[in-house]
Amino acid sequence: MAPTDTRTQILDAAERLFAERGYRGTSVRAVTDLAGANLAAVGYHFGSKAELLAAVARRVVEPINAAQSAGLDRLAARTSDPSVVELVEAFAGPLFDGMPGGDESGARTSRLIVTILSDPAEEVRAWTGPAEDTIRDRYLAAFARALPSLSEDELWFRIRGILAVTAVDRVEVYNRQAPVVGEAAKRWAITFLAAALSAPPTAL
Amino acid sequence: MAPTDTRTQILDAAERLFAERGYRGTSVRAVTDLAGANLAAVGYHFGSKAELLAAVARRVVEPINAAQSAGLDRLAARTSDPSVVELVEAFAGPLFDGMPGGDESGARTSRLIVTILSDPAEEVRAWTGPAEDTIRDRYLAAFARALPSLSEDELWFRIRGILAVTAVDRVEVYNRQAPVVGEAAKRWAITFLAAALSAPPTAL
DNA sequence: CCCTCATTCATACGTTCGTTTGAATCAAAC
């Protein structure tokens, strides 16, 4: 236990609860109870609930960013024009792989990301930095090269579709439960998205 | 103004605020303020905040259900085996068309549906009834006939993908705003989804 | 031994929340 373990335990508890109940649905007391810490520990270690969310989000997103970036580097080293499938795999794959520990938390991680990205409050989405912008722009450019016939707006629509579909396990279809997790979901999503991205432009 | 207008004005205000800020992010006071009604009117007309949400959801979903059902009826009357594109259009189209009034509220409607469907609290999704189940099962059977090579699980994954993509305007891609609304979004979504649904099965 | 400083702790503050209450209001029925 390096500086102190309390900080990490709070991060773990917050990550789980934010994913399961959302930001607003999670009280600071619920986090500290699950973490076995004192209520004031959040204020001491993070400053506020919003900054705790930012810390959680950064810890989750950083390895994903790294994997997305490395994947694109790997593709660029091999060919100057990666295919759509390769790009989808490099971009969406890490969203299913979860955290660096390699545990089963992948499903929860993707849920957390979507919970954050789809939260209406700006407070919840105010943690991103220049790293996210850079990766987004690099992939956007690569997809634009791979799909030259697509208008910029429709390309943006489809890029958003990628994120939406990775969130698919967060959407309950008319109360039907479905355990869409793990490696199978990742493969299904890549199939689904590669076909969708590769569709010819819409005639308007 | 039939029984009283207050009830409708509360429904209108709640629909807008729930879509914009989510269920938890909307206080009963905010609803009644926007509606120009008294705080206690929600309790009087609906019983509780959760029942107000259920009333809002039912009012939004009913015409969509009707359109989805009618669309499938129309297809079934023409051919015994509708194509994937036709099914996607009949299912996803109404999700973009919004309410029967035909106003510009389509975008807000889809946002509302997704806000509800993606809310982690069961309380928020506890309003569905047998009508939704019936329509879901009919489309599931039709898609299964149109895509016989797909496993049941992967078909479910793709069906969920449809709902996820209709939620695409709720997902902010790394803080980039994008006005994905209106007829263009509907056409883009149908292109996107028809291609995705039609993809060959994933080899696992 | 004592001082220091980071951390943990119990406790409380002020606000906002959903809900409830009982009186006030008002048009329609008689």
Place this chain on the structure above:
DNA sequence: GTTTGATTCAAACGAACGTATGAATGAGGG
């Protein structure tokens, strides 16, 4: 003109929330 029943109103309830406070705690250095 009075009664009735539905609706609206101001006010308050207790609970839960995020945050702040100041005293305890405890290990490490002098």
